[in-house]
Amino acid sequence: MTLLIFFVYYGKIKMHEPKCHEEHLIPYSMVQPIQVMTKRPVIFSPSLLSRGLIERLLQPAESGLDFNTCQPELIQATERNDKSVFLLDASTPEQALGISLQSIQDVISQDKHCLLELGLSSVEGLLRQGVYPIVINIRPKNKKHKKLKKLLTGRGEDGVMEEVCQADEQKLETLPLLYHTLEPSTWSCTEDLLLAIRNVIHSQQKALLWVELERLQ
Known part of the structure; x- marks a missing residue:
């Protein structure tokens, strides 16, 4: 059920430059609260971690009760x-991999959270289709990303990871919905991180969602 109440908030865009850091305020953004009754899909940032996180989250037998995923297909x-x-995000003109809306909806119809390998660039498109993802941003503990290397599944080096993290930080601040950040202080190992992610998914599912609907019209 959608509540007909509006709330105004200030947002920040963080601009990353080689030798400086600037912050710019967005004057006003009108958002609308939405209570999502179906299980919301999940998008991870940075997306390089998605495949490794999904594999780990689906490993325990009990996770199958809450989570499922959509395997990317050749488009x-x-x-x-x-x-x-x-x-x-990793798609190329020669080999474009993607996930269809129908595949996501099939998982939702199973009353499960669909864990997606999609990047932040897909969030607005999902919202336009009436799908409201939970966006979880994972901040690395340090620039060497040692704690996260187990989750990269051979898909990224430190330099690439750093670039992706910086690019995602900028994208996060322009999303038309609120996201959740897992700070480095909230986890110390992969198992802690997975537990924290599960807790975030369950808490965000219960929470009221705020969406900037004007951007989607």
């Missing part, structure tokens, strides 16, 4: 502009 050139198809 034909004629389908790449389809608004019901969401491309992975």
Whole structure:
């Protein structure tokens, strides 16, 4: 059920420059509260961690009761502009991998959270389709990302990881919905991180969602 109440808040965009750091305020953004009754899919930031996190979260037998995933599929050139198809950040013109809206909805219909390998660039498109993802931002403990290397599944080096983290920080501040950040102080090992993620998913599912609907019109 959607509540007909509006709330005004200030947001920040963090601009990352090679030798400086600036913050700019967005004057006003109108957001609307939405109570999502179905299980919300989950998007992780940085997206390089998604595959490793999904594999770990699905490992325990009991996780199958709450979580499932959609395997990325090869998307034909004629389908790449389809608004019901969401491309992975790692896609290339030669090999575009993506996930269809129908696949996500199939998992939702199972009353499970769909753990997605999609990046932040897919969030707005999902919202336009009436799908409200939980966005979880994981801040690394240090620039060497040692604690997260187990989750990279051979897909990224330190330099690439640093670039992705910086790019995602900027994208996060422009999302039309609120997201949750897991600070480095909240976890000390992979097991702690997975537990923290599960707790965030369950708490965010119960929480009221605030969405900047004007951006989606």
